[in-house]
Amino acid sequence: MTEFARSADGLQIAYEASGEGEPVLLIHGFASSRVQNWRATGWYKTLNDAGYRVVTLDCRGHGDSDKPHDPSVYGYDNMAGDALAVLEAVGVANAHVVGYSMGGHIGIEILMKNPQAIRKLAIAGVGERYLHGQFDARFAIADAILENDLGRTANPIAKGFRIFAGQPGKDREALAACMRGDRKAYPAAELARAARPVLVVCGENDETSGAPGPLAAAFADACAVLVPGRDHMSAVGDKVTKKAVISFLRD
Secondary structure, three states, X not given: OOEEEEOOOOOEEEEEEEOOOEEEEEEOOOOOOHHHHHHOOOHHXXXXXXXXXXXXXXXOOOOOOOOOOOHHHOOHHHHXXXXXXXXXXXXOOOEEEEEEOHHHHHHHHHHHHOHHHEEEEEEEOOOHHHHHOOXXXXXXXXXXXXXXXXXXXXXXXXXXXXXXXXXXXXXXXXXHHHHOOOOOOOOHHHHOOOOOOEEEEEEOOOOOOOOHHHHHHHOOOEEEEEEOOOOOOOOOOOHHHHHHHHHHHHO
């Protein structure tokens, strides 16, 4: 059942919880939702069957949450705050966190700013490219998301984002604003001070994220898993990804 938490800046953030056991907070990727990223790919059932309580949210601008069109409200600090508001709403002081792509970036933000809220952090769809801190391409992607004529977008990555963001029920203006939001990548020297175990999982063919090993190596306590034959869009629901996360949470 969909419920709502209130963000620090007054937005309604949709969430739901299911199952019993240790809590696992799932944070979805850009232009997705808790339903598309996690429920439709079998994560709810996988985690519930493994004895975990699943808590999922729709990030601001996505799913059933409020969708402002102002880029200034989409910094990862605000979005991390939304995740913490959801944990508070369900009465959980800390949880395992699993984030995919944008959700992985948000998970890192929580880890670095509010480590007490995290038991273990599993990052999927975020890899070596994170360490380069290159976010300039997001402006071209945001422009493509607002473009009505697909033929005018030549860049295949931008076009892929446009197609995904153009699926029924999605607010392209909100998603473009989200893509233009303030972004920060922590350098390796800062990541090394993170005080929680980390898992990094990426698809073998994921050109968006890059390889998982270099990012895992930046943390003091981390491991990396490569998902054979998968790219950025297909790794999320793969059985190798699920097995790696479950094993990591149980260790």
